[in-house]
Amino acid sequence: MSVKEVREPTFLILAALARGRMHGYAIIRDAEELSGGRVRLHVGTLYAALDRLSADGHVAVDGEEVVNGRLRRYYALTDEGAAVLAEAAARMERSASEAQARLRAQPRLTPAIRVTP
Numbered sequence: 001m002s003v004k005e006v007r008e009p010t011f012l013i014l015a016a017l018a019r020g021r022m023h024g025y026a027i028i029r030d031a032e033e034l035s036g037g038r039v040r041l042h043v044g045t046l047y048a049a050l051d052r053l054s055a056d057g058h059v060a061v062d063g064e065e066v067v068n069g070r071l072r073r074y075y076a077l078t079d080e081g082a083a084v085l086a087e088a089a090a091r092m093e094r095s096a097s098e099a100q101a102r103l104r105a106q107p108r109l110t111p112a113i114r115v116t117p
Contacts, residue, residue, distance in 0.1 A: 005088075006088040012035055012039060013031060013050070014059075014082075014088075015030075016034065018077055018085060021075065024073070024075075059076065060076055061076075
């Protein structure tokens, strides 16, 4: 399967859902944890992405419940979404591996020579 590059917020959403079905706030928390605190999804960004991912067949609504008078909608990763996530993770892994190999091959830079008066 060849898909266009997955941006980091989308990758984090798919990776969060790889744990199992989640509601929006749980996805936000998990994405932040996965990114080491670098990425905090805003609610509007999350739901726009979930709508797009749902339309693309990568996630599906997997139930709703009312909690404290508010509707909580759950989302789940589809098989197609799992395939997209796997391909994106493999691509990132290949790129990271190549970058590491290039760094290992880089000749060590000589520290600047200090001239003392």
